[in-house]
Amino acid sequence: MPATRAEASQRVRDSIVEATVRIVAREGVAAVTHRGVAAEAGVSLSSTTWHYATKGDILEAALHWCADHEVSRIAAIADRVGTFDVTAWADELTDWLLEQLGPEREATIALYRLQAELLGSPGALAVHRQWGRGLRALGDQVLGGASEVDVRLIISALDGLRMSALASGEVEPDRLRTAVRRQLQALLA
Template identity: 30%
Template sequence: MAPDGTGNGKSLAYQGRKASRAKSEHRRRLILEAALRIVVREGVRGIRHRAVAKEADVPLAATTYYFKDIQELIVDTFTLYTEKALGVVNRFADQFYLPLKEMSVSHLKALTSGENVSEEELDKVLDYLVTQLANYVKEQTGNERDMLIAEQAFRYEAIVNDRIRELALMHRKALSDKIEEFMQLVSSPTPREDAEMLMGLFHSIEYSVLLVGSDNADFDHIRRTLKRYLALIIPDLLRQRKS
């Protein structure tokens, strides 16, 4: 069992044979890490007992010992993915949501005050938020690139596999909750809907960067896109507070 990172009390549960010793658990983890690497390179259909055993550098009997069939191995591979992805969600909160609380009072005023807000002050807020979001995208498509590729496979499997669908919904809710917290922080009258739109924008941008590669991505264009989205929302929030 592993904490899901959402704070809702749910836990991730692996289906395969439980390891009773630390050495045994280490080998089981090696097998799942190897299977996840195969997903990144070849997709889910690349997961086979023999291929995973070779990738993990363990005897073939080890994979069949811990996982009774391919389906169980696939589900536990995506359970490991979910565990890792929830860690990314928490880092997102650390890098983006929490620093927002530490912004200067004058900057936060542009988000929380219905009084006269200068274009310069609003632009400072937008630039700060855009920088944080763009840095998150760059991190995801750079250092976390393999996780994003696994996520593409994860989405398809979630459609056709009930157990993986549960994992996908858990991960999606964790990310949605964090973004919704941000929307509440900036006093959005519709935080859930605004969070949904920002998640959709994230997914679109990340997929576009995966297609061309992080080194070839136009991050200036990405920043302009993010700023356009936020510029549409924040003035609307200010008007809501005045009314």
């Protein structure tokens, strides 16, 4: 069955956003132009300007994609693991971090570059609030009575480990696994 116009349009938007993430990861935010994104996505220049009027619009869409991707990956862990067990969650979150630093490194780099570039913009603030609500909802689902502060501390600790490993280029799975386990135990014991 042929795709509807709306489905085709969504595929083009997805291609544009994914191309933006690749460009940001590879060359930085300054390299993002409508023309460059169109070439990377394999779409016409008019498609990029039709769907995203400004560079800021494309960058915000890419940040939103990164946030949604992260929440959905952690939601999949929650579905798989179910109830909270420090060891099981530490192992799953460590595996997730290792993916972020390995096969998904490109998206992780883009995430940080987009966050820095869009810091404080109204669109980025909205994305961050939605992202935070999604992660807190997952925290509530898994941790039950844990406070919002505990959930924020866990998120911040994981983010710090990810950024440190990404910045240093030192990805040590055993050290990372130990650190995640100790952080969860310390924050939730």
